[in-house]
Amino acid sequence: MLKIIAEFCQNHNGDWDILKRMIAEAAEGGASHVKIQSIFSDDLSYREEFENGKVDDNGETICIKRPYQEEYDRLKPLEISYEQHIKFIDLCKQSDLIPMTTAFTVDSIDKLKDLGFDCIKIASYDCGALALIKKAAKNFKHLFISTGATFDSEIEASANFLNENKSSFSFLHCVTMYPTPLDAMNLKRMNYLKQFTPSVGLSEHSKYSLNGIKACLAAIYLGADVIERHFTVLAAEDSRDGIVSIYKKDLALMDEFASYSQQEQKNYIDENIPEFSVMLGTDKRDLTKAELLNRAYYRGRFCNRKDGKQIFNWDAK
Numbered sequence: 001m002l003k004i005i006a007e008f009c010q011n012h013n014g015d016w017d018i019l020k021r022m023i024a025e026a027a028e029g030g031a032s033h034v035k036i037q038s039i040f041s042d043d044l045s046y047r048e049e050f051e052n053g054k055v056d057d058n059g060e061t062i063c064i065k066r067p068y069q070e071e072y073d074r075l076k077p078l079e080i081s082y083e084q085h086i087k088f089i090d091l092c093k094q095s096d097l098i099p100m101t102t103a104f105t106v107d108s109i110d111k112l113k114d115l116g117f118d119c120i121k122i123a124s125y126d127c128g129a130l131a132l133i134k135k136a137a138k139n140f141k142h143l144f145i146s147t148g149a150t151f152d153s154e155i156e157a158s159a160n161f162l163n164e165n166k167s168s169f170s171f172l173h174c175v176t177m178y179p180t181p182l183d184a185m186n187l188k189r190m191n192y193l194k195q196f197t198p199s200v201g202l203s204e205h206s207k208y209s210l211n212g213i214k215a216c217l218a219a220i221y222l223g224a225d226v227i228e229r230h231f232t233v234l235a236a237e238d239s240r241d242g243i244v245s246i247y248k249k250d251l252a253l254m255d256e257f258a259s260y261s262q263q264e265q266k267n268y269i270d271e272n273i274p275e276f277s278v279m280l281g282t283d284k285r286d287l288t289k290a291e292l293l294n295r296a297y298y299r300g301r302f303c304n305r306k307d308g309k310q311i312f313n314w315d316a317k
Contacts, residue, residue: 002220002258003170003201004251005100005121005144006031006231010039011239014078020091021233027095029251031231034092035100035121038085038112041075043105044068045303045310064297082115089116100144104302106132106316113139121228122146124174124203125299128154129313130161137167144226146203147193148174149287149295159196170199170226173219176294179207179244184288185215186281187222194223201226205244209236213250214273217257221265227254 006026012019019036026034046068053065080088085101092099102121103112109132112120117140124146126132136143143162147155155171162169171193175184185206193200202219204227216227229246236242257265269276287295303310 001032001225002255003033003226004031004254005033005035005226005228006251007035007203007228009037009230009241009245010078011230011232011234011241011245012036012078012080013234013239014080016084016087018233019080019084019088022231023088023091023095023097025233025248026231026251027097029248030255031097031251033098033100033119034231035102035228036080036085036088037102037104038080038108039075039102039104039302040079040108041072043108043302043304044072044075045300045312047300050297061293064293066297082111085112085115103132103136104313105304106135106313107304109135109139118142119144123298124148124150124176125295125301126313127158130158131316132313133158134161137162137165137169141168143167143169144172144228145169146172146174146228147189148176148203149291149299151287152192152284155193155196163196169197170201171197172201172203172226172228174203175205175291176298177288177290178205178294179210180205180215182206182211182215182275183278184281185218185279186283186285187215187219188280188283189285190219190222190224190283192283199225201228203228205230207243208246209243211275213246213254214275215279216250216254217265218269218273218276218279220254220258221262221269 050066054063056062089099119142120140122145127147127150173189190200201224204215230241230244232245300312303312
């Protein structure tokens, strides 16, 4: 049965009333899971290289500019307190939805488990952070792990640990370009991931105004049993992730499409998704320059702290 994860990200703008509306509309649309992100600005890491960024002699970016204080000030008003996490979990359960969150630090795992989450998301940039994955696997019944901007060796090391320990997990193919062009989608990558777990899906970030949910439907046709997509109840311009976010009607279409026979799905794609073939790509590929730039910044964006030192998820004990 298809699992549809409505990813709320920061589309709630830190407003509890908007978050409540998102839960209600996700339930009405047919989502099975809804997810927030347990982002706290005090966990943001300071890394000198991103204060000013860097360009080469040809004007090409070789290091993203993302100053610490600007990012801290942006994130602070978007936080969801732990008290609101509890309210979120309760309201989801009342709406027959499975509540989820993304854990961004090893230190947050115990708290998130105590709050009552049964399953959790590991973001792409932590797919290779074994210390985080090991602790999460010990504390939650199921892990959803995105694999964008991650090297094959990192995916394989995490899969080996999880399978050796008989952990329940899903791998989500993801391209960490925001938004992702359809010709960069590489949906065949799911074939590579299927060697590690029978539960494989897509975490998708195409531009909604151009492409709707074409890639999501194509992934379902290709055998994905999990689809994660950013979700909103606001106009695209009213939240940071609005440009890649879908609405209630799109959840309903995914849910309906998943009920079609394989032939009916193929007929729908033939009639409505002429870009299907360009989305296939390859199952093994090198990361693009854009993905490598994003990896450099986002891998280590948040950190654990001890004795005044920043400890990153892959180094944590």
